[in-house]
Every structure is written in structure tokens, then in C-alpha cells.
Amino acid sequence: DALTLPKDLLDFYGYSAQAIRDLIALAERLKRERYRGEELKGKVLALLFEKPSLRTRTTLEVAMLHLGGHAVYLDQKQVGIGEREPVRDIAKNLERFVEGIAARVYRHATVEALARHARIPVINALSDRAHPLQALADLLTLKEVFGGWEGLEVAWVGDGNNVLYSLLEAAPLVGLRVRVATPKGYEPDRALLERAHAYFTHDPKEAAFGAHVLYTDVWTSMGQEAEREKRLRDFRGFQVNGELLSLLHPEGIFLHCLPAHYGEETTEEAVHGARSRVFDQAENRLHTAKAVLLTLLS
Ligand code: CP
């Protein structure tokens, strides 16, 4: 009962609602069974990373190991994507060596070019436009907590960034309702908001009120460090703390993709408090990564 999916996972375009549901169902089974297998025996995944990572790198490496395969980590200092060597040439080399590429890049166009030029699957391990592996772990976490997605109200408070983009892409496929609150100037793409039928506001309290989920991410993403001072000013009032969390639905939970910048978008109390499911969410990166690798690399 192998699932058929597009060759690559760059974002969720081309992914059906059924494909997403099947991936999450597979991840649930792999988690329940603490699965170890040999399906990817002898297969190698290249991790081509322009930026640092804890969760994405570790879960992809461990997932490959649990499925009988192996991962090779290639950092930007060694490979020099677009500097030492053009993306096309990297793709046309790696496809001769390995069975898949997971790439963490600054520009989404880089993962698109890798996917276009390599005949092997390319997985987006975070770009400026999308973080699909994160959204899959988020969906699994919501399913575990609430039993399903239909009608859940998810409030995103903070930057209109890559993590939000993937959540917005996934939302209409599974029936999640997203409310987005960003400061002026940090709104996500309007077409994406419309496709997701998302509610938009500049008021974090309005977004949080009665929601089942409050989700945030750093105000300054990797690569935006030069804007940090300005962002600290612009995002004032958008911190997810005990006060904002108290507005949620009584069963409401807090999610954060991590890493957290404490004292900025959130507090230690929020991440380590009773409503937090942040570390289940992080664990689910492993199970969903396994589901993706098993499906795309088998
Ligand atoms: N959430 C996430 O992608 O974490 P890393 O940047 O540590 O991989």
C-alpha cells in the first residue's frame, strides 16, 4: 500500500489532502511501533545545509538510521552552494552518489533548482518560503492532542514567515482554521492567506481569544540578523506569554517550532508551562521525517 507522492517535498503544492493524511497516518504508526526497519538499507541521504539546525538535521539523520540507511552532512563551508559551485552542478553530482537530498537554504529558488536538476527526491529542510517538515510534525501533534483537525482554530502570532507559510498551505487540506496576527509590514503573502481562508488581524489578543492553539516562532529568522533591532521594536506587544495564553480555549495549547529566543517572541514559562506541547512537537519531527523518507526514498 505504498503512497504515491510527487518526486520532491519542496512545499505542499502538488500534495493532495489524502497524501497529507496518509503521511500523518504513517507517522502515527511509526511512532506507536517505535519503528526500526531496513527499507532504506544501503540508501544515503545528503543533507545540504546552508544554515544551522538542531531538530531538522538530527531527526533526518536518525530517521535514516532507523530505516536502515545513512545520511551524509554537507555544510555550506564545504560545498559553497552558488559560490564554490553552481546549484545545477551540485544536483548533477549528488544524484550520482546518493538516493535523496534534504536541503536547508536561504532562497527557495535553490531547492527548486536542486529538484529540477536532480533526478532524485529533494526535500526542503527549510527555505525562506516554506518548512514543510515542520508543518507535518505540527499536524501530527494536533491530531494527537485533539484527535483531528477539522474546525480547530490555530492562532499564529508573530512574523509572517516560512513556518507560517507551510502551516497555511497545509491548513485547507485538513480543515484547520488559521487566524494570523502580525505587526504591520510583516504580513504573509495575501494569496496564501486567501487560499487558506485565514483570518488576518494586527491584534494578537484578537487572534488568541478562544483559539485551540497558539503558535509562534522567532521574530528574527536565520539570515535576518541585521534587522534584529528594528524587528524587536516592530514586534513589541506580540510576545506569547502567560497573559496571551490565558485567552485561549480552556483546552488550548502552545506550539513553537524552536529554537526560541526567550524574552522576545516567548517566555520560558510559556515553553515549559502546562499548555506547552512544544517538546512533543519537536519529537514528532522524527516520526514525520521517517514517514517522508520512507515514502519518497523507498
Ligand atoms: N524547528 C526546526 O526546524 O529546528 P532546527 O532549526 O533546529 O532544525
Ligand code: NVA
Ligand atoms: N523561522 C525560523 C525557523 C527556524 C526553524 C527561521 O527561518 O530561522
